[in-house]
Structures are given as C-alpha cells and as structure tokens.
Amino acid sequence: MNSNLILASASPRRKELLELLRIPFEVIKSDIEEIVDEKLHPGEVVQSLAQQKAASVASTNQDSFVIGSDTLVVYGDRMLGKPFNEDEAMKMLQMLSGKTHEVYTGVSIIRGDDVHSFYEKTSVTFFSLSNKEIADYVSTGEPMDKAGAYGIQGFGALLVKKIDGDYYSVVGLPVARIKRELLKMGFKL
Numbered sequence: 001m002n003s004n005l006i007l008a009s010a011s012p013r014r015k016e017l018l019e020l021l022r023i024p025f026e027v028i029k030s031d032i033e034e035i036v037d038e039k040l041h042p043g044e045v046v047q048s049l050a051q052q053k054a055a056s057v058a059s060t061n062q063d064s065f066v067i068g069s070d071t072l073v074v075y076g077d078r079m080l081g082k083p084f085n086e087d088e089a090m091k092m093l094q095m096l097s098g099k100t101h102e103v104y105t106g107v108s109i110i111r112g113d114d115v116h117s118f119y120e121k122t123s124v125t126f127f128s129l130s131n132k133e134i135a136d137y138v139s140t141g142e143p144m145d146k147a148g149a150y151g152i153q154g155f156g157a158l159l160v161k162k163i164d165g166d167y168y169s170v171v172g173l174p175v176a177r178i179k180r181e182l183l184k185m186g187f188k189l
C-alpha cells in the first residue's frame with residue numbers, strides 16, 4: 001500500500017514543481033510563524049523552518065509523507081526573506097546587484113516518527129543593475145512574495161548572470177533530491 005503524499009505549502013510554485021513527480025498529492029498549508037534566528041547557520045535555519053512546516057501538518061496526518069520547505073537568500077551575513085514593502089525590495093536588489101549571493105532551501109519530509117531533513121545551497125550571480133532597472137522590476141510586483149525580492153523563474157530571469165547549483169532549489173523546491181529522499185524513506189513512486 002502506498003501512503004499518500006502531502007505538500008505543506010501555500011506556494012503555487014512548489015505545487016507546480018512537485019507535480020513533476022507525476023503522482024497525486026494533497027496541498028495543506030502550514031500555519032507556523034516564520035521566525036529567523038540570525039545567530040544560526042542559514043542551512044540550519046531553513047531546515048528548521050521546513051521541519052516546523054512539515055510537522056504542523058504531519059501531527060494530524062500520521063500515515064502520510066509530508067513535505068515542508070523554506071527558502072532564504074543569504075548575502076554576506078544577511079539573511080533575506082520576503083520584502084515587507086517595495087522600498088525594502090529596492091534595497092535588497094541594490095545590495096545583490098553585481099554580486100554573488102547564496103540561496104538556501106531547506107526541506108523536511110516527515111512520516112510518523114521518521115524525519116528526513118536536508119538543505120541545498122545554490123550560488124546566484126546578478127548583473128550590475130541600474131536603479132531604473134531595479135525600480136522597473138519592483139513595479140511588476142513580482143518581488144513581493146519572494147525571498148531576496150526576486151523570482152528567477154519570472155522577470156527576475158533578466159537579472160541573473162549565472163548560477164551554480166540546483167535551479168529548482170532557487171525556485172523553492174529541489175525536486176530531484178526530494179524524489180530520492182522519498183525513495184529512501186520507502187515511498188513507492
């Protein structure tokens with residue numbers, strides 16, 4: 001018998017990426033408050049938030065495989081989540097302009113007492129961006145629900161010079177690695 005799969009996420013992008021597995025799954029939004037402890041390593045932060053998201057849904061779905069995920073952009077010692085407003089989005093993008101930053105995505109898969117967590121790190125280098133280019137991008141509205149104030153899969157594609165690592169992890173779900181972790185946990189694909 002194959003137990004069912006649940007994605008503990010409100011993100012339409014994560015849903016689209018998990019559909020690449022070509023198996024049915026349910027989406028249940030987790031309702032944790034995302035608090036980032038800046039003293040922790042970013043890998044630990046995203047893994048812990050992913051685990052909290054998965055656990056909040058797994059507690060009432062003990063027989064299911066529940067996937068939680070969290071993405072943060074890290075530049076130097078700054079961890080960037082979603083911008084609070086357009087002004088903050090501008091500032092984040094000005095900071096990332098012409099530089100290389102890291103995107104950390106943590107994943108936690110929980111089934112009953114079995115917990116598998118990991119994170120992926122991808123380096124992303126931006127072209128040098130003029131203030132006009134940044135303002136034009138922010139006016140699309142795209143940055144507002146995204147860590148680091150950009151979406152590589154959208155108009156944000158035009159900001160990116162190169163990446164090193166898993167593209168899908170930047171978008172929010174390292175789906176190839178997830179497939180492998182599910183198999184290790186005994187999920188029948």
Ligand SMILES: Cc1cn([C@H]2C[C@H](O)[C@@H](COP(=O)(O)OP(=O)(O)OP(=O)(O)O)O2)c(=O)[nH]c1=O
Pocket residue numbers: 008009010011013014029030034053069070071072073082103145146147148150151152153156170171172
């Ligand atoms: C850097 C980057 C982030 N993002 C997104 C992925 C995540 O959805 C979002 C970071 O916020 P998260 O808090 O990781 O996720 P979420 O609030 O969107 O969804 P949920 O917690 O319910 O799973 O930024 C992109 O879509 N493209 C990008 O290039």
